[in-house]
Each structure stands twice: as C-alpha cells, then as structure tokens.
Amino acid sequence: MYDLLLKGGRIYDGSGMPSYYADVAIEGGKIIEIGRLNGTASRTLNMDGLAVAPGFIDPHTHLDAQLFWDPLGTSSCFHGVTSVIVGNCGLSLAPAKPENRDAVIKSFVRVEAISRRVLEEGIQWKWNSTGEYLNALGTRLGINAAALVGHIAVRHCVMGEDAVERQATAAEIAKMRELVRQGMEAGAVGFSTNQNPRHIREDKKPVASRLAADEELGSLLDVLGEMNRGVVQLSGGGADARGRIAYAAQMARRTGRPVLWQSINHSWSRPNHWQEMLANTQRVFREEGLPIYAMTQAKPFQNRYTLLDAQCFDEFPTWKSAMFSPMPARKQMFADPAIRKKLRAEAIEDQSPSVFPRRWDVIFVDHVKLPKNKIFERKTVQEVAGAEGKDGLDWFLDISLEEDLETRFVHTNTQGDPKAVCEILKHPAVMIGQSDAGAHMGYDARFGYSTAFLGCWVRDHSIMSLEEAVNKLTFRVASVFGLSDRGLLRPGFAADIAVFDPATVNTFEPEYVQDLPANETRMIQKAAGVPHTIVNGEVVIENGAPTGALPGKVLRPNG
Numbered sequence: 001m002y003d004l005l006l007k008g009g010r011i012y013d014g015s016g017m018p019s020y021y022a023d024v025a026i027e028g029g030k031i032i033e034i035g036r037l038n039g040t041a042s043r044t045l046n047m048d049g050l051a052v053a054p055g056f057i058d059p060h061t062h063l064d065a066q067l068f069w070d071p072l073g074t075s076s077c078f079h080g081v082t083s084v085i086v087g088n089c090g091l092s093l094a095p096a097k098p099e100n101r102d103a104v105i106k107s108f109v110r111v112e113a114i115s116r117r118v119l120e121e122g123i124q125w126k127w128n129s130t131g132e133y134l135n136a137l138g139t140r141l142g143i144n145a146a147a148l149v150g151h152i153a154v155r156h157c158v159m160g161e162d163a164v165e166r167q168a169t170a171a172e173i174a175k176m177r178e179l180v181r182q183g184m185e186a187g188a189v190g191f192s193t194n195q196n197p198r199h200i201r202e203d204k205k206p207v208a209s210r211l212a213a214d215e216e217l218g219s220l221l222d223v224l225g226e227m228n229r230g231v232v233q234l235s236g237g238g239a240d241a242r243g244r245i246a247y248a249a250q251m252a253r254r255t256g257r258p259v260l261w262q263s264i265n266h267s268w269s270r271p272n273h274w275q276e277m278l279a280n281t282q283r284v285f286r287e288e289g290l291p292i293y294a295m296t297q298a299k300p301f302q303n304r305y306t307l308l309d310a311q312c313f314d315e316f317p318t319w320k321s322a323m324f325s326p327m328p329a330r331k332q333m334f335a336d337p338a339i340r341k342k343l344r345a346e347a348i349e350d351q352s353p354s355v356f357p358r359r360w361d362v363i364f365v366d367h368v369k370l371p372k373n374k375i376f377e378r379k380t381v382q383e384v385a386g387a388e389g390k391d392g393l394d395w396f397l398d399i400s401l402e403e404d405l406e407t408r409f410v411h412t413n414t415q416g417d418p419k420a421v422c423e424i425l426k427h428p429a430v431m432i433g434q435s436d437a438g439a440h441m442g443y444d445a446r447f448g449y450s451t452a453f454l455g456c457w458v459r460d461h462s463i464m465s466l467e468e469a470v471n472k473l474t475f476r477v478a479s480v481f482g483l484s485d486r487g488l489l490r491p492g493f494a495a496d497i498a499v500f501d502p503a504t505v506n507t508f509e510p511e512y513v514q515d516l517p518a519n520e521t522r523m524i525q526k527a528a529g530v531p532h533t534i535v536n537g538e539v540v541i542e543n544g545a546p547t548g549a550l551p552g553k554v555l556r557p558n559g
C-alpha cells in the first residue's frame with residue numbers, strides 16, 4: 001500500500017519533456033511509481049485539472065534565521081517551494097564563535113533589513129561551525145534547506161572586527177580556507193560573497209567581504225575547485241556590470257565550478273543596460289562554455305519606505321548623512337533650502353546609474369499618516385506636486401516633514417518594464433528566483449517568484465511552454481546546486497511536489513502581518529492556484545493552510 005497516491009494529474013516532470021497524464025505513487029518519502037496505477041494508498045488525492053511538478057527550489061533566500069521560528073519558511077511554501085538555499089550574499093549565521101555573533105547580526109540587520117530585535121530574540125545560537133549550524137537547522141524543518149558558507153561570517157571568525165578594517169594576511173587566508181573546507185565537508189552547497197559597494201553594516205562600516213583582496217577571494221574559491229564541489233555565489237552591485245561578468249567568468253575558469261552572479265534586471269535609471277548584460281553573459285556562457293548563470297527576478301522589486309527607514313538614498317552623500325542623523329537634526333536638514341539644493345542635485349539632476357529611479361513619475365505615495373492627505377495615496381509624486389505647482393523634491397520632503405517622516409512611498413526598483421522582463425526570463429543563462437525570501441521584510445515580499453513566473457509571465461505573456469518553465473524552476477536549479485535526487489519526478493527521487501492549477505496560479509500582493517519574534521511586523525505573500533505543497537512525501541500546505549507536518553531536511557549534496 002502506498003503512503004500517498006496522486007491520481008489523474010498532468011505530469012510536468014521537470015526535464016522539459018512534453019507533459020502527460022499519469023498517477024504518482026509515494027512511499028517512504030520517495031516517488032516509487034509513475035503511470036496508470038491501481039494500487040491502494042493510505043491517502044489518495046484527486047489531481048483532475050491540475051499540474052503535478054517537482055517542488056520548486058528557491059536558489060536565493062535569506063531564511064537562515066527565520067527557519068528557526070518558522071520551519072515552513074512562510075510564505076515560500078505557499079508558492080510550491082519545497083527547498084530553499086540559505087547563506088546567500090556572503091551572509092550566513094555560521095561559522096560564528098560567540099564573540100563574532102554580533103558582527104554577523106550587524107551585517108544582516110542592514111544588508112537584509114531584518115530588525116536586530118527579531119534576530120536577537122529569534123536565534124538561539126547553538127553552533128560555532130557550519131556543520132553544527134546545519135544540524136541545528138535540521139532538527140525542525142517543514143521545507144528542505146541547503147546552505148552556502150558566507151564569506152562575511154568566515155572573515156569575522158578568523159579576523160574578528162579587523163575583518164571590517166583591512167585586508168587579510170596570508171596566515172589568515174589559510175585559516176579561512178580551512179573554515180570553507182570544513183563547511184563544505186559538513187554538507188554546505190557552496191560559498192557566497194558580497195562585493196556590493198552599497199552594502200554596509202548597521203554601524204555604517206562596509207560588510208567584511210568587501211575588504212577582501214581578489215587573491216583572498218580567489219584562494220577561498222579554490223577550495224571548491226580542489227574539492228570539485230559547490231556553487232560560487234557572487235553578490236555584486238554598482239555600475240560596473242561588465243566588470244562583474246568578467247570577474248564571474250574568471251572565477252568559473254579558475255575553479256571549474258558553477259558561478260551565480262547578481263544580477264540582470266531592468267532598471268529605470270538605465271533602461272537598456274540589461275541588453276548589454278545579456279549579450280555579455282551569453283558570450284561567456286555559450287561561446288566559452290563556462291557554467292555562469294545570472295540571477296533575475298520574476299517579480300518587480302517594490303521598494304516601500306519612509307524617511308525614517310529608507311535605504312534607497314544610501315549612495316548619495318548628503319542623503320546618507322541625513323538618514324544617519326538622529327531626530328530632530330534629520331528634519332532640520334530636510335527643511336533647509338541650501339541642503340535641499342544638494343539633495344536635488346544628487347538624487348535627481350545627476351544622471352549616473354543608481355538604485356533610486358531619479359524620476360518622480362514612477363514614485364507613488366503608498367500610505368499617509370494624516371487623514372487630510374488620503375487623497376494623495378496611489379498617486380505619483382509628479383502628479384500631486386504638479387497639481388500644486390511645486391517641484392517634486394519639495395513636495396516629497398514637505399509632506400514627509402508634515403507627517404513626522406511617516407509618509408510611506410513606493411517605487412519599482414527593478415523589473416518595471418515587462419518587455420525587458422520577458423527577454424531576460426527567456427534566456428538560458430539566466431536563473432529565475434532572486435526572491436530574497438526572508439529579507440527586506442518591511443519593504444516588499446517576493447516569496448512568490450515561482451507563482452508570479454508561472455501566472456504572469458508563462459501564462460499571461462506566453463513567454464515559454466509550461467514544461468520549460470517548470471524545468472527552469474526545478475531541474476536546472478537542482479543540477480547547478482548538486483541536489484541529485486531532487487528537481488525531477490522519477491521513481492527513486494525524493495517526493496517533493498508542487499501541485500498547481502495552470503489556469504489560475506498566481507501571486508497576491510504582499511500584506512503586512514505581525515508574526516515575528518519580538519512582536520514585530522513583516523510582509524507576507526499568499527498564492528492562488530497552489531492547492532498542495534508536498535515535501536518528502538508529506539503534504540505541508542493544503543489549500544493555502546499549513547497541515548502541521550514538518551518533514552523537511554537539510555540537503556547535503558552528493559558530489
């Protein structure tokens with residue numbers, strides 16, 4: 001007797017081959033048979049009209065801490081995600097000796113915008129090494145998790161606070177190499193680093209990995225090459241994408257390992273830049289045959305912020321000094337006409353590439369504090385400023401000052417242009433899923449990258465077949481990360497399964513809930529058309545609600 005029988009669904013097996021109708025039998029957490037099956041089962045689910053696919057594997061999350069208080073990794077699990085990779089962008093919670101824990105928190109707080117109180121209350125540090133972290137994580141999981149070793153933690157572990165002050169010595173690099181090796185031997189799926197020039201800690205210092213010389217990074221990555229294991233994840237940023245692609249190619253040549261680099265996305269401040277990045281990636285990926293993949297987002301990255309918490313002005317010096325000034329000095333700066341002149345020059349008049357869109361017609365008023373200002377919600381700053389005959393910047397600062405800096409704005413940082421997004425998503429060297437699940441909890445939620453991709457881009461924009469789309473969300477990711485028994489529906493493979501309705505699958509707009517440790521608020525995101533998420537043969541989500549089952553495992557690669 002089977003444990004679970006999925007009857008009459010259409011099988012999208014993850015390989016990209018044509019879909020077909022069949023039943024799937026599960027026993028002991030694995031798929032044991034696929035075909036027309038007549039055996040009996042403890043539980044049979046009717047799959048009429050539904051697609052049965054391997055569970056989606058989210059390659060880029062920051063759920064490192066959240067999985068301890070929320071073992072299902074909500075909201076990822078609502079969207080058919082059965083496995084997540086943590087430890088991205090150089091940020092991992094291990095290795096960390098007790099004296100280095102605060103340095104790791106300082107980096108998470110600012111780069112991933114997770115509040116210090118949440119991390120302090122939510123993490124019970126029971127580990128020093130990566131292996132101990134993986135064991136602690138594995139004690140209670142609803143979905144599966146695999147981890148990268150993060151450069152920032154490794155650097156602090158060896159150099160203490162010197163890690164944010166200087167380059168490493170040869171002896172320190174040797175110790176770091178040893179930590180990377182131990183992490184990989186304990187089951188990590190790769191190594192991540194962060195050279196993003198905008199990434200700073202809570203105390204304004206650059207994150208530790210940014211101080212690494214090229215030779216340090218190269219020699220840490222050599223460990224993966226020597227072991228012939230693991231993925232290299234490079235988190236970059238700033239204007240020089242061409243340089244980042246060249247660097248990714250150099251590291252792929254040097255180590256022979258797959259390199260994931262960040263990222264190809266459309267941005268309003270450089271609307272055609274994505275084409276150049278795709279062409280450059282294509283050159284190294286296809287012509288040189290290097291395993292380089294660019295990450296991209298399936299959902300526009302919405303940035304919601306007030307002048308109490310905004311990070312989108314960090315690259316402008318006058319703005320940054322205002323945002324790091326305490327009240328009331330910050331308000332005085334925003335009110336001062338001479339300073340406004342500088343703020344305008346930096347954010348609007350300067351035309352160099354930036355995260356901030358530099359135009360008021362794509363920045364919306366999201367939420368106001370005073371009832372009399374309600375009429376401005378969901379209008380652009382350009383529209384309302386124009387109606388009052390004011391300059392956009394003056395209006396933006398005036399309403400913020402009037403509301404104690406609590407006025408919330410929203411703009412699309414990236415992926416605002418659908419034509420560009422279609423081309424990026426279709427490219428074979430692009431990996432979908434820069435969800436950043438678990439990070440930036442107050443700005444946006446992109447847990448639903450998979451359902452947005454299937455609903456908006458694959459169904460509504462018809463950019464590719466459903467078979468190819470499922471392949472991109474499953475087998476390709478499993479293959480790059482070396483998860484050799486996931487990502488396909490085949491007898492003998494783990495029974496991680498996403499069940500969805502191709503006609504209705506979609507993602508909802510994020511909503512605020514207050515369910516974090518320390519009673520703090522975050523954004524979650526629900527899905528439409530995903531009736532079942534199955535992990536290791538057990539249903540964990542049924543019609544949008546958790547069943548209480550916690551069958552998740554830490555995934556360690558098999559070679």
Ligand SMILES: [Zn+2]
Pocket residue numbers: 060061062088089235436
């Ligand atoms: Zn990230």
